[in-house]
Amino acid sequence: MILNRRLLPHVDWLLLGGVVALTLIGLTTIYAVTWNIADNQPGGEFWRQAYAVPVGLAALMACVFVDYRTLAQRSPLLYGGLLLMLVAVLAVGFEAKGSRRWLDLGVGSLQPSEFARLVLALVLAMVYGDGRRSARSMRDLMIGGLVLAGPFSLIFLQPDLGTAVTLVPIYAGIVYVAGLRMRWVVGAVLVGVLLSPVVWTFGMQDYQKERVLTFLDPYKDPKDAGYQQIQARVTVGSGGLTGKGFGQGTQGAYRFLPEGHNDFVFAVLAEEQGFAGVIGVLGLYLFVIWRSLDAARLARDRVGAFLVVGLVSWFLFQVVYNITMQAGLAPVKGLTLPLMSYGGSSLVATMAGFGLILNVRMRRFTN
Amino acid sequence: MLSPGAYEDRQNLQTRLAGLRAGVVVVFVFLVVAFWVLQVLQYAEHRDRAERNHTRSIPLLAPRGVLFDRNGEVLVSSRRSFRIAIIREQTTDVQASIRQLAEVTHTSEDELKAIVDRHRGEAPFRPIAVIEHATDAQIAAVIARKLELPEVVVEQVPMRTYPESALAAHLFGYVGEVRQAQLKLPRFAGLPPGAVIGQAGLEQVYNELLMGTDGNRFVTVDSRGREIEELQRQDPLAGQRVRLTIDADMQRALEAAFQADGFAGAAAFVDPRTGEVLALTSLPSYDPNDFSVGISSATWAALNEDPLRPLGNRLIQGLYSPGSTFKIVMAIAALEEGVITPDTEVSCKGSGVFYGRRFKCWNTAGHGPMTLRHALEQSCNVFFYTLGERMSIDTINKWATRLGLVGKTGIDLPQEKASLVPSEEWKLRERGERWYPGETISVSIGQGAVSVTPLAMAMMMATVANGGTLLTPHLVMATDQGDGWEPVAPPAPRSTFLIPPGHLAAVREGLWMAVNEPRGTATTRGRIPGRDVAGKTGTAQVISNEGLAAAKASGKYTRALNDHGWFVFLAPRDNPEIAGVVLTEHTEHGYLSAPIAKHVLETYFAKKEGRPLPVYKSSIPPTSNVVGTAAAVVPDRGGVR
Structure with a gap:
């Protein structure tokens, strides 16, 4: 059962519309911020991102057509493949900006870590959703934890802590809906607070400590680490209520805020479209998350619900962290804004994720 | 088929999903508030910051x-x-x-x-x-x-x-x-x-x-x-x-003459009818272009350490003893106070005793009977000692003030120093002592506590030339902001009094004789045939005659101890249109200043009448270069510009 025509009316077109709208808003913002005055045309990043959109839509459709249960059942295979790819990245991947993340496929490059989330969500949905396992016992938690640990450690070794960390919400979200005892959460938070001095002293690299310290007082180091944080606030704040207008931003376009097309695309949007634009985009993200959680609520089985929750948890975490960072309220980490930031692999993987969510909702009545 | 407990499971899942949704809403509300603060409440601050970033x-x-x-x-x-x-x-x-x-x-x-x-x-x-x-x-x-x-x-x-x-x-x-x-x-x-x-x-x-x-x-x-x-x-x-108000040709003539003679000093040429300064100088000097290019520390140090102090403006900052040129002030004071008439005679026997002390004339043989005219012509000391005996120091101070020798001239140049002619009050205030009448005798030939700037002397001559109006010397005639020349109103005169024509004629006659008569102190040096130059020489002592003699005896004599030479003048005598001063440092004789004045005056008249401008020929033999200031004149800084 690849595609049943009767399923088409059950596609959540509103959710799909929200996803596409956010993608296009991201694309136009990249268009504005990379505009090259000398050549009078948008920068190469815009075109590369534009080409990624149809690829992403194709991936989305692919993920809609194949029944998610089929995928979930095959997930151990996918999981094995993922681990192999991540090992390959460490072995033969090419290096950029001090870490090894990409595989050269001849026709283009691929960032396997971007697809790790999909695979992990499928595996964990299967682990907790299929059969009667819940996340009530420590043993159950440990099983999922081991599944998480595989891709996490391989990505961490690249090193790409940012991407590795985004795997954790998938696990956290799924064990939460799978019945994680809340006292354990409270207990874990307490332990975390008590252990944080130890982690600070022994567990963190100097540059990571630097980032935290700079976050707490960006003016301590206004030239380097604090610079982005300060400029992000200036960029966002100078947008005001209604913004400077499309293509009229100065902070991103003139490179006062670096990575305006990438990590800080939302700040550029806030600068050009103002608080009104911020409300609009935040509303769209909220809508997309809301509709996605509907898919979880309506899912025919636990596997579907858990799959959606895993994906949404990751999406929510990254969106919220990135946007908090744009407001200067979180340390600057290389976390992109899903759907809007520049990055082909990320866009394709994210759209594929929404394909799975659409898939779950679409098949809520099928047996 | 639903397994047992599936319903309960389902309920649990829904509860947890609802909890998740609540959390999402809380987070988004938080984000909206954060952006509200940044973009609305703190807008102005961030806008300014962004503005500064890119403009x-x-x-x-x-x-x-x-x-x-x-x-x-x-x-x-x-x-x-x-x-x-x-x-x-x-x-x-x-x-x-x-x-x-x-x-x-x-x-x-x-x-x-x-x-x-x-x-x-x-x-x-x-x-x-x-x-x-x-x-x-x-x-x-x-x-x-x-x-x-x-x-x-x-x-x-x-x-x-x-x-x-x-x-x-x-x-x-x-x-x-x-x-x-x-x-x-x-x-x-x-x-x-x-x-x-x-x-x-x-x-x-x-x-x-x-x-x-x-x-x-x-x-x-x-x-x-x-x-x-x-x-x-x-x-x-x-x-x-x-x-x-400067006339470039006169200015060039003035400096060329100083250079040719190799003198340091100061000079000013003033229109006595208006107070306009036609030419002025202070030498040695410097090249202002050096400052425009950012003066090098070496050049700056050289200018500052030069013992001849080229940066100072001698014309308004140099205070000199006026010597015999002060006799003009004495003459006018005595005439105005009625102490003498133009025809009062005083006999000069080469010296005279005043207040119990003998004061010498420069001509120890004596000038014989003198009227004011001849006393000015030959600069007879005894005649003016006598005037000093007949007037108090305060009277002399009063007339010196009216003639511009007390205080600043008010020229539009910076850091002018005040000239000084003493008074009883001044001495009590400054020295804590009362005035001794004997000191008045020294003052009457321009010695003692009299110190004046060369420009003050020029303005004194301008006042004699215009009959009693003490004008404020000034340098700007007009300004142009781009829409045509706008004349600048001359500054108000400092004081006005009327010298009766008879007195004026007598003083000018005496000064004319000094330049034009065979026995005159400046004769042949300052005379211009047909121009009726009237003037007075003077020597400003650097140290006392006794001190100079002692220095010569002990071998410590240097040229720097020589007197300065004054020449003050006005022309033409009967209807003066130019007046001024030339001071040459360490030249001993006032008559050595006269040729410089003469050259500039000739330039003035030649230009006025459209004749070719004269060329200065130094009368100072190169070997006997009096002060040897040639080295002090700022050397040619070729290559700078």
């Missing part, structure tokens, strides 16, 4: 106003100069840029480095001028390497230029960068560091007029400081053009 204001320097002589000849102007600057922000390796720049411009790498180091604290987008007044070859070398050295730019700046170098240096003064301490003064409020202002002379006094207003270019730049577009341009407003 730059680049100054367009206004050229200083041109100075003209009274006939419209350009005396001081501004020309375009080019400087080479480095913008540190646009290079990743400043040291390499400096090395390459030094190489292509044939300059010292260390010097360029030192300049860049001095400006290290400034914003990196601000160009640092490393080569001022670049040569054509240097500019070409830099422009040819535009691609290799994008961080090196050629900027055009106005530069003050004095075409005739040291001519009238003390009149014009010089310009220089505003000093740190000056920036705190209200008159320089708002000037940027490095702004060029007048630091001496007219440049200083009329700085506001001459400076103009700098313009600005407001440009958009990117984060590397590269200019993207010009948003706004405000052209600079050049300083006002100023027409001086």
Whole structure:
């Protein structure tokens, strides 16, 4: 059962519309911020991102057509493949900006870590959703934890802590809906607070400590680490209520805020479209998350619900962290804004994720 | 088939999903509030910050106003100069840029480095001028390497230029960068560091007029400081053009004569009808162009350490004993006070006893019976001692004040010193002692506690020339803001009294005889046939006669101990149109000043009548160069401009 025509009316077109709208808003913002005055045309990043959109839509459709249960059942295979790819990245991947993340496929490059989330969500949905396992016992938690640990450690070794960390919400979200005892959460938070001095002293690299310290007082180091944080606030704040207008931003376009097309695309949007634009985009993200959680609520089985929750948890975490960072309220980490930031692999993987969510909702009545 | 407990499971899942949703809403509300604070509450602060980020204001320097002589000849102007600057922000390796720049411009790498180091604290987008007044070859070398050295730019700046170098240096003064301490003064409020202002002379006094207003270019730049577009341009407003009272030809004649004789000193030529200064000088002098290019520390040290103090303006800052020229004041005071008439006779026997002490005449053989005319002609001391005996010091002070020898003349030049003729009150205040009548006798021949600036003497002569109006000397006739010349009202006279024609005629007659009669002290030296030059010589003692004799005896005598020579004058005698003073330092004799005055007066009359200007021939034999000031006159600084 690849595609049943009767399923088409059950596609959540509103959710799909929200996803596409956010993608296009991201694309136009990249268009504005990379505009090259000398050549009078948008920068190469815009075109590369534009080409990624149809690829992403194709991936989305692919993920809609194949029944998610089929995928979930095959997930151990996918999981094995993922681990192999991540090992390959460490072995033969090419290096950029001090870490090894990409595989050269001849026709283009691929960032396997971007697809790790999909695979992990499928595996964990299967682990907790299929059969009667819940996340009530420590043993159950440990099983999922081991599944998480595989891709996490391989990505961490690249090193790409940012991407590795985004795997954790998938696990956290799924064990939460799978019945994680809340006292354990409270207990874990307490332990975390008590252990944080130890982690600070022994567990963190100097540059990571630097980032935290700079976050707490960006003016301590206004030239380097604090610079982005300060400029992000200036960029966002100078947008005001209604913004400077499309293509009229100065902070991103003139490179006062670096990575305006990438990590800080939302700040550029806030600068050009103002608080009104911020409300609009935040509303769209909220809508997309809301509709996605509907898919979880309506899912025919636990596997579907858990799959959606895993994906949404990751999406929510990254969106919220990135946007908090744009407001200067979180340390600057290389976390992109899903759907809007520049990055082909990320866009394709994210759209594929929404394909799975659409898939779950679409098949809520099928047996 | 639902397994047992599936319903319960389902309920559990729904509860947890609802909890998740609640959490999502909370987080999004938090984000909205955060952006509200940033974008709405703190908007203004961030907007200004972003504004400062990407707009730059680049100054367009206004050229200083041109100075003209009274006939419209350009005396001081501004020309375009080019400087080479480095913008540190646009290079990743400043040291390499400096090395390459030094190489292509044939300059010292260390010097360029030192300049860049001095400006290290400034914003990196601000160009640092490393080569001022670049040569054509240097500019070409830099422009040819535009691609290799994008961080090196050629900027055009106005530069003050004095075409005739040291001519009238003390009149014009010089310009220089505003000093740190000056920036705190209200008159320089708002000037940027490095702004060029007048630091001496007219440049200083009329700085506001001459400076103009700098313009600005407001440009958009990117984060590397590269200019993207010009948003706004405000052209600079050049300083006002100023027409001086100075006559360039007289000024040249005056300085040429001093140079030819090799004298240091000061001189001023004034129109006694208006107070306009036609020429003035103080020598030795300096080249103001040295200051325009940013004076080197070596040149600055040399000027400051020179024992002849070329930076000082002797005309208004040098205080000298007036010597016999003070007899003119005595003559007018005595006539006005009714102590004598023009025909009162006093007999000179070579000396006389006053208040129990014997005072000598310079002519120890005695001049015989003298009237005022002859006493002025031959500068008879005994005659004027007698006048001093008949008047109190306060009376003399009163008339000296009316003739301009007390206080400042009020000329529009900076740092003028006050001339002094004593009074009883003055001595009590300054020395804590009462005045002894015997001192009045010394004062009556211009010795004792009398010290005057050469310009005060010139104004005294101008007052005698115009019959009693003490004018304020001034240097500016008109200004032009770009819409035509606007005359500048002359300053008000300091005082006016009327010298009766009979008295005036007697004094002028005596002064005329001094220049034109065979026995006159300045005869043949200052006389111009047909011009009726009237004048008076004088010697200003540097030390007392006894001191000089002692120095000669002990071998400590140097020329610096020699008296200064005065010559004060007016012409023509009956209807004077020019008056003034020439003081030559350490020349011993006032008559050595007279030829300089004569040359300038001849230039004045020749120019007025359209005849060829005279050429000065020094009467001082080169071997007996009295002071040897040739070395002190600022040497030719060829190559600077």
